[in-house]
Amino acid sequence: MIAATTVLELRGVEKRYPRKGGDVLACSGIDLAVAENEFVSLIGPSGCGKSTVLSLVAGLLAPTSGSVLLDGKPIDGPGPDRGVVFQQYALLPWMTVRENLAFAVESVRGKSGLAANASDVDGVLDLVHLTAAAARYPRELSGGMKQRVGLARALLVRPRVLLLDEPFGALDALTRAYLQNEMLDLWEHRPTTALMITHDIEEALLLSDRVAMMTRGPGGTIARVIDVPFARPRHRDAVMADPRFARLAAESLEHLTRELDLARSA
Ligand SMILES: Nc1ncnc2c1ncn2[C@@H]1O[C@H](COP(=O)(O)OP(=O)(O)OP(=O)(O)O)[C@@H](O)[C@H]1O
Ligand SMILES: [Mg+2]
Structure with missing residues (x-):
């Protein structure tokens, strides 16, 4: 088997926002490699650092430590090799x-x-x-x-990498489902390396090849990565009917609620 090419790599990435009275630790210890044409989702509690990770890859921010590499080269600013879709x-x-x-x-x-x-x-x-x-x-x-x-x-x-920050977050459930279907269809015609942030576990499982789950903030890190087993081309009905879908969704939900419980008791 030929090893897949790594397009995007984050190694030991930490980001602190400087602030009077003490820096804000936004994310820490982020290690992630995304292969060519792989679709990876990042999911985690609010404030854990997801948008920060995306901004680092977009080149809008620089890491405090660690490295963010695109085709092996450090990212040093925004560029046409990265297409960003914002929530708004x-x-x-x-x-x-x-x-x-x-x-x-x-x-x-x-x-x-x-x-x-x-x-x-x-x-x-x-x-x-x-x-x-x-x-x-x-x-x-x-x-x-x-x-x-x-x-x-x-x-x-x-773009070499498509970056999506909650792309369907502002939409109603029906439109959201419709666009998810379109996205699956689009991937058949034009596979692209992608990193997507979402709060929606089912959306992550439907669209991604892997789902990276982050711990709660401050300074969230990637706690676990799920390999999504559904073959492509994918169709919503078949994925939803697969018993593995319900199992993976339950596991992911358990992880996220545990993080939220920990955040509440911290
Ligand atoms: N420009 C900034 N200056 C200072 N602190 C910031 C800045 N941007 C984000 N933060 C802080 O960094 C942490 C991570 O923020 P980030 O926006 O990356 O979280 P998130 O996981 O995307 O959250 P959400 O799911 O709510 O969008 C939070 O504590 C946030 O308050
Ligand atoms: Mg965000």
Whole structure:
């Protein structure tokens, strides 16, 4: 068997936010390697440091100690090799869907890249089923549509790693389930290395190849990593009906509630 290529690696990562009266320890001892086209979810109690880990990988923050490597090289700032999808949509309200996407290409590749990549915009609009909404403004879109624009924008530059911070967190349950299905479908067409933060255990099990569970803060670390056994292509109904799904969901929930109980009694 050929060993999978490691795309993203965190080694002994710690992040402290400096603050008067004492630093805030946001995460510590984070060790994680994500292989090419692997989808890893990070789950853990609120405040344990998940968004901090994502910001370190995005290059928006630098670790206090340890290293964050992309293809073996230390990350030293944001770059087009990482596409980020935020919980809130962060679309430019005065631009249409198509203009928002074109602007994203322009800002990472420079103006010259724009014309050559008009077909990329069409391709990605098709991928997230938004072709018919290309000329609409963000205010004319539903929450689910806006989040699909966010996903399209992140995919557009064909990032080496896709970073998702609670991408469906702001959506109602039905839209959320719909987008999860679309995401599974998308992965069949375009597998991408991904690191996703979620609070939703079932979402993590449905979408990921591995789920990394963090301990409570301050200074959360990865306590346990679950290998998700469901073969791809995946379909929601088949995954949900698999007895291993219920077992893994119960185990994960037990871990998370234990962490919350510990936090409460601390
Ligand atoms: N810019 C900052 N300055 C100081 N402290 C911060 C900053 N950002 C986050 N923190 C603190 O670091 C810790 C980890 O925060 P982080 O946002 O990474 O948690 P999280 O796991 O993403 O939480 P949630 O699930 O609520 O989004 C928290 O104690 C938080 O208060
Ligand atoms: Mg967060």
